[in-house]
Amino acid sequence: MGKAKGKAKQMKGKMKEGAGRVMGDRSMEGEGRGEQLAGKAEEVASRASEHVRKSGR
Template structure:
């Protein structure tokens, strides 16, 4: 997954968390936080892959 998609997943998660807070929906808040964490993990994996590719040259 590309870095842009990972960032988009983080943004979607933040919006979901914020909407959950506004509506008092705890489950939606937790889902949003989970999406943010998944996006951050994907971004970190992408960055690590780039570093591995560059160090092998």
């Protein structure tokens, strides 16, 4: 489930970054980039956790 939440957060961040760019709101653009990074981190952590579970450690 973490991978899906991470992907969703990345998509939300992309939309927010784009909206900020269109409106000329640099703060919103930055927030969007931050959300994308947080989503990517969540996705990677979920993959790592899944890998550890599968390896039996």
